[in-house]
Amino acid sequence: MNDFQKFLAILKEKQASFVLLLCHRSADADAICSAYGLQGLLKRFAPEVVVEIGCPQGINKPSKMLLEKMPITVNLKPNIESADVLVLIDMNTIEQLDQVADVIKRSAAPKLIIDHHYPNPETTKICQLCILDDKAAANCEIIYKLYKQAKVKPTFYEAKALFIGISFDTRHFALGSASTFQIISKLVSAGIDVQDTLAQFALPIDTSERLAKLKACKRARIVRAGDWIIALSHVSAYQASAAKALVDLGAHVSVVAGTKNGKIDVSLRCVRQFVEGTGINLGKDIATPMGELLGGVGGGHAMAAGVSGTGEIEPTLKQFLKLLKSAIKNAQNTGNKLSSTVDQNSDNINL
DSSP, X not given: OOHHHHHHHXXXXXXXXXXXXXXXXXXXXXXXXXXXHHHHHHHHHOTTSEEEEEOTTOBOHHHHHHHHHSSOOOBSSOOGGGOSEEEEESOSOGGGGTTHHHHHHXXXXXXXXXXXXXXXXXXXXXXXXXXXXXXXXXXXXXXXXXXXXXXXXXXXXXXXXXXXXHHHHTTTTTTOOHHHHHHHHHHHTTTOOHHHHHHHTOOOOOHHXXXXXXXXXXXXXXXXXXXXXXXXXXXXXXXXXXXXXXXXXXXXXXXXXXXXXXXXXXXXXXXXXXXXXXXXXXIIIIIHXXXXXXXXXXXXXXXXXXXXXXXXXXXXXXXXXHHHHXXXXXXXXXXXXXXXXXXXXXXXXXX
């Protein structure tokens, strides 16, 4: 029995009439397009079931444009308690839904997860079915594979949505694998105009994001760790964009933090050369243990990860630097991927 057959078996066993597909906070195109693709697939095999896309913690700016241009409907205030089955889309932990996480934990509904990040054991153990592939460049790739398992082809809009989701999460395919391009080829054959679609969903950078990138560069502390250059900085918003900018400018690894309402968010980025040269996976080896240390949650991919928790900027960045330097040293000594621990001591950083 393949994953999609197991999915349908759960719906049948539960006699589900309402399935809720939940996207992470500030839901991006990959999450929403994955949910839309899955919604369409389920309607083919369980037309009597209501399948709703829920974004209880909001959507990001590109997703707002996506909803204007695609026939996708999301509920920003979904009724989680009334769902017969809950499906977590593009998130490796329910903590990414903040206070909504407690509602999900209390729900007696079967929980399923479809995700392409490094798995979080605390979340997978509460899920009846885990469809995971941390080698997938985008969550939409996993949804496409479910179509293959079901032996059906996506409609034009379903194919377009999956194409858009993959495009956004791979930075217009710069982070794609061989599998990514094989899937894109199949999706394009549905009649998608590649150039027009990419142009249609290209967003200009607004002033606040430009300023965040420039401030991150201005405030950056540059540290050498062996042959690797680490850049650490802080901005009040757009941490992910700022972290990417620091790597684009020349850092092998970047860590950008920001605080809001007593919480701290940290984004990490690195170049492929760093992953290949050290075996360090930012999501598994850095973000996950740091999330635990900060009393929050962390995770992501080998080259891009994030952490949310509580703490102050300077001591938090010190801890990230300490763990990164320890991981790099361990990689140099062993030549193998590390098993991370976080030292309570830290190097001095003045930012």
